[in-house]
Amino acid sequence: MSATLSFTAPTQHGPQDITVSYARVGAGEPLLLLHGIGHHRQAWDPVLDILATERDVIAVDLPGFGRSTALPHGVPHDLATTNAVLGAFCSALGLDRPHVAGNSLGGLLALELGRHNLVRSVTALSPAGFWSRAERRYAFGVLMGMRRTARSLPLPLVERMSRTAVGRTALTSTIYARPARRSPEAVVAETLALAHAEGFAETLRAGRSVRFTDDVPGIPVTVAWGDRDRLLLPRQGVRAKHAVPRARLVRLRGCGHVPMNDDPALVARVLLDGSRPQEASAASTSFSTVGL
Incomplete structure (x- = not known):
């Protein structure tokens, strides 16, 4: 299940040699999982087996986190560079526009991948980037x-x-x-x-000026927020809905900022529904689509 992959990413700072750690399990359409800042891919372990019954699941340690090495010296851990690395990682694995789900920083990265039409669908759990200055x-x-x-x-x-x-x-x-x-x-x-986490300080520094304000057209988007999130407050989900008006907004009742451990069955269902055709997804989870 656990492996490493070395590849070259064509970033804005020139070609970069990158090594990424990841785990892969299951069968079906590919689903890429992205964790939050300071965490590692094992954050997804509570939902991995459920997802693997229907998806080819690839959980990644982001550069500078978990067992993945930091980006080369002088290369910033910003959105553009990290997404270029993720795009090259998918190409190296032969993943053709996978579904993607992310939590916190991973949710922001997932939305950026969707905005650039590099994925089939996006599910973002408490994504970063919808904060006010004070909330950030x-x-x-x-x-x-x-x-x-x-x-x-x-x-x-x-x-x-x-x-x-x-x-x-x-x-x-x-x-x-x-x-x-x-x-x-x-x-x-x-x-x-x-x-x-080698990439923590650089990633946090790069996030100081980040706000996600663009739409993600052309693909299904789900934004889900734990109603007991103490880090990125649930009201930020309303801003996400304004930025991405066609997104499905889901409340994760009884869940905190990293909801996969709080309610694995609910989170797995949201992720699987988010990566199904929109009509089936809307019918399946309309009970939990609410204003936050």
Whole structure:
């Protein structure tokens, strides 16, 4: 399941040699999964087996996160470069316009791929880029605080904390509405992923001027938001709907910023529906399409 792929990406900064870590499982139409800043591809593990029953699922560690190396020195971790890398990654794997789903930063990247017509459909879970200036400052402050905490905690302490529901809540309640459900092993792994993410600072710096204001015409788009998201507040979903007026807007009840662990069945259904023909998708999930 786990593999690495080396390829050349034709970025705005010239051809770049890139190595990306990913996992691939299942059969069907291809579905590319993109995680958020400071996380890794294992964020999708709770929904992977469900998705794999209907899709050829490719979960990627973004450059500078998880087991993927950072971009070469001097190459910014900005939207244009990261999307060029993702496009070249898909070409190297022989993926012809896959469906794409992303969470947080990954949701913003998914929408950018859709805007450039590089994918068949987009499902964005609490995507970045629909914030006000104050909301962005708040989110970035929280993220930097999480990063400082992850880097300061000794590994034995993280391991001890992860063995109790109270400890898992202390470590992950910012991104999960139900942090006690996360396994101890997963909490340790994602704390280490945040602490050691080479691309964190560069990616956060590049995001200071980012706002997503363009439509994504010609392909199905689903925007889903956890109603207990404490990092990117749910009202940002309304702005997403204004920017992409044909998008399906879905409330994920009882879910936080990273909803895959809070309600795997619901999130998997939203992802599968989002990558079906629009008519079938709308009929299947009209119960959860609401204003936020």
